[in-house]
Amino acid sequence: MYRVTLPDLGAFDVWRDSARTLASHGVRPEDVLWQRGESADLFDAAPPPSGPGAAQVTATKDFLSLAKSVLCHSASEAPGLLYHALYRHQDDPGALGNPADPLTRKLARLQKAVSRDVHKMHAFVRFREVPSSGNRRAFGAWFEPDHLILEKATPFFAKRFGDMDWTIATPQAVARFEDGALTFHPPAPRPDLPEDASEALWSTYFANIFNPARIHLQAMRSEMPLKYWKNLPETRLIPEMLENAEARVAAMRAALPTTAPARAERILERLQPGPVADLPASLGEAQVAAAHCRRCGLCEAATQTVWGDGDPDAGIMIVGEQPGDQEDLAGRPFVGPAGQVLKEAMAQAELGPVWLTNAVKHFKFRTTGKRRIHQAPNRGEIDHCRWWLDLERRFIKPRLTLALGATAAYALTGDASPLRARRGMVETARDGGPVLVTWHPSFTLRQSGQAAVQARAELVEDLTKLRAMQAQT
Amino acid sequence: MPKTLTEKLAILADAAKYDASCASSGTSRRDSTKDGIGSAGGSGICHAYTPDGRCISLLKILMTNFCIFDCAYCINRVSSGVERARFSPEEVVSLTLEFYRRNYIEGLFLSSGIIRSPDDTMADMVRIARMLRQDHGFKGYIHLKTIPEASQELIGEAGLYADRLSVNIELPRDDSTRQLAPQKKPETIRAAMASVRLKRQESRERSHTGKRPARFAPAGQSTQMIVGADAANDRDILSTASRLYSGYKLKRVYYSAFSPIPDSSAALPLIKPPLIREHRLYQADWLLRFYGFDVDEITSPRPTGDLDLEIDPKLAWALANRAHFPVDVNRAGRDMLLRVPGFGTRTVKRILTARRSGALRYGDLIRIGARMNTAKPFVTLPDWSPGALTDTDDLRARFTPAPQQLSLF
Numbered sequence: 001m002y003r004v005t006l007p008d009l010g011a012f013d014v015w016r017d018s019a020r021t022l023a024s025h026g027v028r029p030e031d032v033l034w035q036r037g038e039s040a041d042l043f044d045a046a047p048p049p050s051g052p053g054a055a056q057v058t059a060t061k062d063f064l065s066l067a068k069s070v071l072c073h074s075a076s077e078a079p080g081l082l083y084h085a086l087y088r089h090q091d092d093p094g095a096l097g098n099p100a101d102p103l104t105r106k107l108a109r110l111q112k113a114v115s116r117d118v119h120k121m122h123a124f125v126r127f128r129e130v131p132s133s134g135n136r137r138a139f140g141a142w143f144e145p146d147h148l149i150l151e152k153a154t155p156f157f158a159k160r161f162g163d164m165d166w167t168i169a170t171p172q173a174v175a176r177f178e179d180g181a182l183t184f185h186p187p188a189p190r191p192d193l194p195e196d197a198s199e200a201l202w203s204t205y206f207a208n209i210f211n212p213a214r215i216h217l218q219a220m221r222s223e224m225p226l227k228y229w230k231n232l233p234e235t236r237l238i239p240e241m242l243e244n245a246e247a248r249v250a251a252m253r254a255a256l257p258t259t260a261p262a263r264a265e266r267i268l269e270r271l272q273p274g275p276v277a278d279l280p281a282s283l284g285e286a287q288v289a290a291a292h293c294r295r296c297g298l299c300e301a302a303t304q305t306v307w308g309d310g311d312p313d314a315g316i317m318i319v320g321e322q323p324g325d326q327e328d329l330a331g332r333p334f335v336g337p338a339g340q341v342l343k344e345a346m347a348q349a350e351l352g353p354v355w356l357t358n359a360v361k362h363f364k365f366r367t368t369g370k371r372r373i374h375q376a377p378n379r380g381e382i383d384h385c386r387w388w389l390d391l392e393r394r395f396i397k398p399r400l401t402l403a404l405g406a407t408a409a410y411a412l413t414g415d416a417s418p419l420r421a422r423r424g425m426v427e428t429a430r431d432g433g434p435v436l437v438t439w440h441p442s443f444t445l446r447q448s449g450q451a452a453v454q455a456r457a458e459l460v461e462d463l464t465k466l467r468a469m470q471a472q473t
Numbered sequence: 474m475p476k477t478l479t480e481k482l483a484i485l486a487d488a489a490k491y492d493a494s495c496a497s498s499g500t501s502r503r504d505s506t507k508d509g510i511g512s513a514g515g516s517g518i519c520h521a522y523t524p525d526g527r528c529i530s531l532l533k534i535l536m537t538n539f540c541i542f543d544c545a546y547c548i549n550r551v552s553s554g555v556e557r558a559r560f561s562p563e564e565v566v567s568l569t570l571e572f573y574r575r576n577y578i579e580g581l582f583l584s585s586g587i588i589r590s591p592d593d594t595m596a597d598m599v600r601i602a603r604m605l606r607q608d609h610g611f612k613g614y615i616h617l618k619t620i621p622e623a624s625q626e627l628i629g630e631a632g633l634y635a636d637r638l639s640v641n642i643e644l645p646r647d648d649s650t651r652q653l654a655p656q657k658k659p660e661t662i663r664a665a666m667a668s669v670r671l672k673r674q675e676s677r678e679r680s681h682t683g684k685r686p687a688r689f690a691p692a693g694q695s696t697q698m699i700v701g702a703d704a705a706n707d708r709d710i711l712s713t714a715s716r717l718y719s720g721y722k723l724k725r726v727y728y729s730a731f732s733p734i735p736d737s738s739a740a741l742p743l744i745k746p747p748l749i750r751e752h753r754l755y756q757a758d759w760l761l762r763f764y765g766f767d768v769d770e771i772t773s774p775r776p777t778g779d780l781d782l783e784i785d786p787k788l789a790w791a792l793a794n795r796a797h798f799p800v801d802v803n804r805a806g807r808d809m810l811l812r813v814p815g816f817g818t819r820t821v822k823r824i825l826t827a828r829r830s831g832a833l834r835y836g837d838l839i840r841i842g843a844r845m846n847t848a849k850p851f852v853t854l855p856d857w858s859p860g861a862l863t864d865t866d867d868l869r870a871r872f873t874p875a876p877q878q879l880s881l882f
Contacts, residue, residue: 094830095830097826097830098826098827098829098830099823099824099826099827099840099841100823100827100830100833100837100838100840100841101830102840105840105841119518122518123518123519123520123521124520124521125576126575126576126577127574127575127576128575129574129575137574139574139575141576156512157576159504159505159506159512160504160505160510160511160512161505161510161574162504162505162506162507162508162509162510163505163508163509163510163610164510164574196575198571198572198575198577199575200479201478201479201482201568201571201572202572202575202577204479204482204483204486205482205486205529205532205534205572206521206523206529207483208482208483208484208486208487208490209486209487209489209490209523209529209533210490210523210524210525211490211491211523211525211527211732212525213732213733213745213746214525214526214527214730214732214746214748215524215525215526216524216525216526216527216748217524217526218526219522219526219527220522220523220524220525220526223519223522223526223528224521224522232521234521238524241523241524242524245524249733252733252734252735252737252743253733253743255735255736255737257736257737257738257739258553258554258736259554260551260552260553260554261551261552261554263551264543264551264552267541267551268541268543268551268552270541271541271542271656291660292658292660299647299660300646300647301716302663303660303663303664303666303667303720304660304663304664304667305660328667328720329667329668329670329671329720329721330667330671331664331667367715367716367718367719367720367767367768368767369719369765369767370718370719370722371719372716372719372720
């Protein structure tokens with residue numbers, strides 16, 4: 001029988017050294033007695049052998065970090081269970097990784113209890129300011145954790161409160177942080193901390209952030225168990241808050257609506273939007289009016305109206321189908337992948353400035369998981385949105401128009417027949433101007449291999465043709 | 474007579490409590506080892522709980538509750554007779570730091586009524602965040618509510634100081650917003666979220682020199698929807714949420730049961746806050762984000778488009794789609810395991826790991842932490858078969874609370 005005594009502070013290092021030695025000598029778990037602090041020696045037991053034994057002892061990094069946590073647990077079986085796991089690990093390295101293994105599960109449960117205790121300490125320590133001799137402010141706190149977590153939990157405070165000195169005293173030990181150095185000391189009697197004015201403000205906040213209409217005591221008690229309350233100044237208010245809650249809610253319900261303060265009417269009048277003209281008188285006015293368009297249902301889901309962009313005096317208008325995901329977010333047409341293709345093709349065709357716009361000005365999509373998938377607008381949506389396209393054309397007065405894809409071709413000409421036969425042809429718009437029909441750049445992105453190369457070449461070809469037509473007009 | 478700091482705090486905390494968000498997790502890792510005060514970046518910490526069961530993680534206050542808007546559901550609307558107050562920037566900074574040093578909070582959640590103009594209000598809020606970060610080296614968490622109509626420059630600066638930015642959509646349908654919050658524009662709110670998303674995206678892309686731009690709102694953006702103030706059903710609410718997640722990459726959508734406010738508006742009578750509905754919406758939200766469900770599946774069990782209040786949405790889906798069950802726990806893929814009532818994401822992960830060490834039996838699942846009382850009609854194991862249980866007519870009744878006899882008194 002061997003005995004290992006773990007100290008109150010620095011227990012992990014002692015446990016690790018002893019466990020490694022014992023395991024290297026092949027000492028079985030049931031032959032080791034682990035105890036904490038100095039206590040009466042009930043059994044006739046020897047300290048572990050002084051040097052390492054014959055066997056090589058291995059442990060994973062994960063196990064060591066598990067051990068560091070579990071060893072904080074106040075249960076007396078914790079060090080023994082850990083040794084058992086280490087001993088078994090030498091022959092059966094898979095068991096620790098199996099969540100259904102009873103010992104692994106038990107250790108996981110101990111670890112969870114410790115990390116919950118650590119988390120609650122991070123949450124529920126309440127500092128009070130104490131007089132300071134130097135230029136750093138000083139604070140002190142008293143806390144009663146369930147487990148031996150002071151060494152594990154306090155580096156958090158050192159990182160967080162780097163510019164102040166503080167002391168956290170617990171019944172097991174005391175942590176002190178002075179001038180950037182964290183030290184641990186044996187337990188001392190509970191310190192008498194002076195009153196702190198901020199506590200009253202904190203209590204005011206606590207009482208007023210509470211919503212009396214949604215009492216949920218069970219949630220409060222499970223997250224902030226009663227055992228912590230005695231060291232939390234704000235909890236003193238809880239009985240009173242609860243007592244008044246029902247009456248406060250009843251009073252809210254019973255109260256008749258009051259008349260609005262005098263300033264309300266004045267302010268709201270000032271916020272009234274000015275009268276809107278039935279028919280916008282300029283391109284700018286049309287853009288403003290379109291931003292609040294509700295002619296079809298697309299505005300509910302889309303982010304915003306994407307109005308045309310570019311040079312309004314260029315004489316050329318390029319009309320696409322509708323904004324895509326990126327255009328919808330940015331509020332500008334052709335800034336996504338299809339826009340990239342179009343801009344490259346325009347550069348290749350050496351086409352100068354143009355006015356870029358879409359037949360439908362809101363993005364239509366459906367959501368699948370985390371993505372928004374483009375959906376083609378239907379005939380009704382295109383027809384509703386033609387109001388804006390027609391207005392845009394009235395102000396831009398393009399001499400030439402390029403229709404990208406079937407939606408734009410339909411919106412401009414009223415002809416919904418398939419695009420393949422029409423591509424590269426010049427048709428006549430409803431308002432009389434010439435419309436050259438070509439692929440939508442996103443069509444070239446959807447093709448693969450030779451078809452993609454060809455579609456792209458045809459797009460460039462049509463843009464070149466557009467430039468030639470521009471030179472003639 | 475000017476109000477004392479305590480009086481202001483009471484008014485401006487009271488005005489802020491209808492915002493549900495209090496998250497302080499998932500931001501960039503930093504601490505005060507070298508300089509300054511504070512740390513952030515781990516999981517959030519809830520420093521206290523009030524009797525409403527909500528946590529206090531941040532100092533959640535309004536800069537001012539004066540507001541020029543008239544939103545019927547809001548305690549701070551211009552037509553309300555509620556008492557008004559305004560913090561000076563120095564007061565907010567000092568409260569935040571003093572609370573922080575005493576370990577009361579993780580940081581600041583600053584919101585505000587709209588005073589003078591959206592830009593003026595946003596500029597004041599940005600100034601407070603700048604003072605905390607630059608003058609006081611504050612490394613704790615900052616959540617700023619953005620004013621949708623504020624200029625892009627101000628939003629851009631806010632994102633440099635704040636961990637999280639949020640704009641509340643408040644109502645799930647545009648027509649409700651127009652009716653109850655006439656000064657708000659749904660399209661402007663969405664455009665503000667889109668711009669935050671794009672700014673976050675840009676801040677993660679390296680420039681051609683390989684230099685990384687400053688982090689922009691590293692903890693992302695969130696929003697809140699009020700439940701029960703308008704006629705929207707749960708399908709409307711979840712569809713809107715799903716669009717917000719996919720479109721603007723929101724970290725969270727919060728659902729807030731419409732709760733009685735002092736001096737309520739005649740336009741919106743007070744109701745008992747629909748807390749169970751709120752809870753079911755959160756469960757459904759989790760199914761959307763972590764369990765691979767889509768809105769139509771979640772809202773399909775009931776023709777009204779509302780969720781079943783008596784049982785959770787995953788169980789409701791399983792009961793309505795029993796053809797998919799029972800599932801063989803030792804063979805099913807992750808997607809299907811996630812659909813078993815009683816199995817959470819963590820349970821599924823453990824099942825998948827444990828399966829490598831051999832077939833799982835009933836007792837193993839209990840040890841792993843699965844809620845087998847819920848799961849057993851829906852799974853098969855080497856030592857368990859639900860037999861006819863999966864298809865019994867009264868299966869739903871097993872999961873609902875026993876009907877209560879009405880009290881005679």
